[in-house]
Amino acid sequence: MRADPFGYFATLVDCEPVLWNERHRAWLVSRYQDVVAAFRNDGIDADRIGPYMSSRVAPEDRPRFQHMFDTLSRWLVFRSPPDHTRLRGLVHKSFTPRRVATLRDKTRDVAAHLAADLHRRLVDENGTVDLLADYCIPLPGLVIAEMFGVPPEDGPRLRRWAEELGLIINGSLRDPDRNERVASALAEFEEYLRELITRYRQSPEDNILSALVRVSDEEDVLDELEIIATSMLILDAGYKTVQNAMANAMHTLMAHPEAYERAAADNELVPVAVEECLRYSGPGNIIVRRAGADLDFAGKQISRGSRIYLLTGAANRDPSRFDAPHEFRVDRLENPHVTFGQGIHYCLGAPLARMEMIAGIGTLLTSLPRLELAVESAQLEWHRSLILHGVNCLPVRVAAG
Amino acid sequence: MTSVRLKVDRELCVGSSTCVSVASGVFELGPDGKARVVNPGAAPIAAVEDAVDGCPVLAITLVRSDR
Numbered sequence: 057m058r059a060d061p062f063g064y065f066a067t068l069v070d071c072e073p074v075l076w077n078e079r080h081r082a083w084l085v086s087r088y089q090d091v092v093a094a095f096r097n098d099g100i101d102a103d104r105i106g107p108y109m110s111s112r113v114a115p116e117d118r119p120r121f122q123h124m125f126d127t128l129s130r131w132l133v134f135r136s137p138p139d140h141t142r143l144r145g146l147v148h149k150s151f152t153p154r155r156v157a158t159l160r161d162k163t164r165d166v167a168a169h170l171a172a173d174l175h176r177r178l179v180d181e182n183g184t185v186d187l188l189a190d191y192c193i194p195l196p197g198l199v200i201a202e203m204f205g206v207p208p209e210d211g212p213r214l215r216r217w218a219e220e221l222g223l224i225i226n227g228s229l230r231d232p233d234r235n236e237r238v239a240s241a242l243a244e245f246e247e248y249l250r251e252l253i254t255r256y257r258q259s260p261e262d263n264i265l266s267a268l269v270r271v272s273d274e275e276d277v278l279d280e281l282e283i284i285a286t287s288m289l290i291l292d293a294g295y296k297t298v299q300n301a302m303a304n305a306m307h308t309l310m311a312h313p314e315a316y317e318r319a320a321a322d323n324e325l326v327p328v329a330v331e332e333c334l335r336y337s338g339p340g341n342i343i344v345r346r347a348g349a350d351l352d353f354a355g356k357q358i359s360r361g362s363r364i365y366l367l368t369g370a371a372n373r374d375p376s377r378f379d380a381p382h383e384f385r386v387d388r389l390e391n392p393h394v395t396f397g398q399g400i401h402y403c404l405g406a407p408l409a410r411m412e413m414i415a416g417i418g419t420l421l422t423s424l425p426r427l428e429l430a431v432e433s434a435q436l437e438w439h440r441s442l443i444l445h446g447v448n449c450l451p452v453r454v455a456a457g
Numbered sequence: 458m459t460s461v462r463l464k465v466d467r468e469l470c471v472g473s474s475t476c477v478s479v480a481s482g483v484f485e486l487g488p489d490g491k492a493r494v495v496n497p498g499a500a501p502i503a504a505v506e507d508a509v510d511g512c513p514v515l516a517i518t519l520v521r522s523d524r
Contacts, residue, residue: 096472096490141478148475152511392468399490402473406513 065370086370095398130285167419200294205263300446305333315386335393341369469516
């Protein structure tokens with residue numbers, strides 16, 4: 057189910073497009089047009105932190121975790137207008153297609169540098185590398201570090217905090233200590249960010265955090281906990297999602313050698329191939345929402361407060377929207393996939409993610425011989441989460457022949 | 458005088474409503490959740506340009522013509 061949930065998704069799309077699932081305690085929405093409608097429905101909101109606090113944390117524990125929830129509930133992805141509009145308005149300019157294009161050369165340089173090391177190990181030494189750890193993780197990590205204003209050498213610490221936060225954010229583990237672990241990671245993360253904020257307050261630089269500090273100091277639009285929360289979100293998303301998207305894309309291309317060769321031979325096909333990879337095997341398969349009111353949705357009565365899973369991975373393969381949806385077509389031109397969502401929460405970092413994917417995948421395809429998995433596909437370990445779709449390790453070698 | 462033609466490509470629009478918040482009064486979300494132009498003159502041209510630039514999927518075009 058985790059590696060290949062698509063069979064189950066297809067059954068849902070066919071037979072049960074809006075289904076209550078007792079195990080997940082959520083409504084599963086799978087058809088393309090319903091998922092899009094849900095993203096744009098004012099009665100369906102994105103706050104899953106408040107409900108988590110009230111349903112999953114015992115009343116006597118709540119004071120202890122109050123600060124954690126105050127911080128997480130300030131994340132842009134969980135907020136609704138007008139706060140959402142205000143906060144997104146403060147950061148969106150850093151992620152516009154034009155702004156992101158200015159980082160393209162730098163991203164290509166980083167990619168070329170990482171790929172040169174892979175070339176040595178794969179070709180010169182005829183070895184195996186973990187494409188996730190040695191390429192897909194460091195590439196977006198170094199780019200977001202520079203954009204945001206964290207020293208690149210802090211990457212491992214930031215990634216560790218992001219992993220810990222995932223215990224709640226990705227809703228993955230039934231770890232009994234997860235509240236403690238997340239609270240403790242958040243406290244360290246917050247202290248780290250407060251030091252950086254102090255530094256940029258004294259000597260501003262040209263990066264996102266420095267700009268947030270300036271806005272907060274000059275105008276009464278952003279409090280310090282919002283800077284902290286927004287920073288955590290940008291770093292968390294900047295580190296985690298693109299690495300999974302890129303690793304999944306390479307995994308997909310390696311499983312389709314003909315498509316791999318075509319994209320490697322034709323630079324203009326790379327952006328098209330990237331969109332198809334995002335549709336076919338995106339970095340997440342569901343986006344969690346909650347009914348903000350009693351709803352009559354696609355013929356079902358959904359009561360206020362219910363969890364709703366929007367199955368983007370299912371919608372992206374809905375036959376009523378995509379021809380031959382289960383086929384990976386490297387040159388699929390009409391590709392309105394919902395991997396980045398829709399509506400007011402449409403992924404803020406989408407232009408950045410696209411640029412990084414095109415630069416990163418393009419560099420791998422053109423500067424290395426064709427790669428293949430160095431283990432059986434069935435041996436790959438997938439995240440225990442539907443929110444985050446990806447492998448823990450992606451061992452590759454130069455393809456035979 | 459400069460005239461301005463403003464267009465939203467509704468195939469591309471994902472309804473992020475960035476334009477609605479950046480250039481208030483110029484754009485609104487239609488019943489389908491996609492942006493449309495309601496009054497091109499309702500905000501300063503700089504705000505309209507910000508909306509064009511800020512669209513995450515580059516769905517807005519602005520054509521100026523002098524006459």
